[in-house]
Amino acid sequence: MPDLSFQIDSASVVPFAAAPMMAFQLQIKNREPDEAIHTVALRCQIQIEVTRRRYTPGEQEKMLDLFGQPDRWSQTLRSLLWTHVNLVVPTFAGNETVIDMQVPCSFDFNVAATKYFAGLTDGDIPLLFQFSGTVFYAPPDSPLQVAPISWEQEARYKLPVKVWREMMDTYYPNSVWINLHxxxxxxxxxxxxxxxxxxxxxxxxxxxxxxxxxxxxxx
Structure with a gap:
């Protein structure tokens, strides 16, 4: 049975997409190298671990809409759900593969994650990737088999704020989107x-x- 692990190596802006898109380079390793991985139907939940970084006074002011006054942050500061992503990992032999996990990014300021990203001026954004799904594999001299991937599989990555800003400046130069009734x-x-x-x-x-x-x- 495959023993998969996941790691995010880097992040980059996807150019010329229909909407803002970021690609995370996802490394997948199998600790059972003799098993051929035919396909992985992967699901990923991405959370922003807002308590894992410090905030300048200017950033704290921009977070009022999300977390209230800083003197209450010990009660209000909680991780934010960013998005869910589904992808199919193609066949790979050996013990590892690398694939771009493309994540659509909204610039709608009614979305909490957008408010958070826009409120940061510098540094990194602490992200938690939680994986689940199904892996189709074949042990040596055996037919194709199926196994689940549990939510216990996860990876952390610090996304530079400048990468997010570069993406939005590429797709929406000197502009923002506001959703109105x-x-x-x-x-x-x-x-x-x-x-x-x-x-x-x-x-x-x-x-x-x-x-x-x-x-x-x-x-």
């Missing part, structure tokens, strides 16, 4: 047309300037 969008759209504004930035800048003026008058 349809009725709010329609109000903003009518405001933009009524004032003859050329783009969404002009509409939001005018609204924000008016709000800031009112705050100054009332303060």
């Amino acid at each position: 349809k009725d709010v969008f329609e109000r903003l759209y009518r405001y933009k047309m009524r004032h003859g504004l050329l783009n969404w930035e002009q509409a939001l800048e005018r609204i924000l300037a008016r709000v800031e003026e009112e705050v100054e008058v009332n303060s």
